[in-house]
Amino acid sequence: MPRLEPYSPTPAARAGRIVMTVMPFAMGLACVLLSFVPLGRIVGSPLTPAFPLMAIYYWAIVRPEMFPPLAVFAVGLIFDLLSGGAIGLWAFVYVVTYAVVISQRMLVVNAPFSVFWVGFLFAAAFAGAFAWAIISIIHGMFVPPGSVARHMAVTVAVFPIFVMLFGRIQTRVLQGN
Template sequence: MTPTLSHRLDAVARNLVPAALGVLFVLLSTIPFYIPGFGAVAPNFVLMAVFFWAVHRVDLFTSVTVFFIGLLLDILVGTPPGINAAVLVLVRTVAASQGKVFRGKSFLVLWWGFGLVAFAAGFVIWALTAIYHFALVNPMPIVFQMTMTVAVFPFLAWIFARTHQKLFQHI
């Protein structure tokens, strides 16, 4: 059976959803919320998106896509360019390689896995920042940020799971 053009376009559009969500979360990360201290501890939405899609549909979220999403995050947020790009590519690779461990298991397993990955990613971000500035930067903000990220993860994962179901139930 050869798919018609509209079918193919439809499939392409669906396949672009994770990447588009990634860019959307990058933009959401830059919104000034005017909440005391929120900017420094705002959850890392992009990390959640990359982890979730790398576990469930790694084929839709290529390393190159993840790299550019990370670079865009760096540039818009103002972090040294390359830090988030490197960390997100690492997270994608780790999550994809462990995908079998998480798929089909209870959500708690996925959450626990995300917690490990998030804090490891936080450590790498902190270490790269310290090396970049050649200064021992205070690690507490990233600890708070990753705690927030892990705490918010179930909510975002639910949205991702619904999106995933809606878009790919027939594929």
């Protein structure tokens, strides 16, 4: 009777698995970079959506095991380093928001898109209010909340476009996982 050789994945299969593992984090990083591309200048506005928050929310609901807290922290920290603001602000806000989203995940997972979107509305409102409270404490003054409100409103408005994009990538790349 012929003996079967123990299974060992081919280099291509290994590479594919690595790509699948790092893909959500890579998308998070791409979202961080996209936040600093002056897209608003096309229409003469300084407003830019919070792209990393979209990635964090999406993966926290859809595949939380592929976007662990370490990835959320790293995305927030890189955003802080690039933005020139308070170090740790968005790392902290994103990790807390991620924890809140994970705790309420069962309400949104497998629900219609409208529920998914409303869930994001609450997540964005929470993240914006939390960041605003921290920054007001840091500066010891009442920071005008207008800019963060506009920032989060734009983020919620463009969220469906990015959900489509993330969904496509998830279907194409992560289907076999």
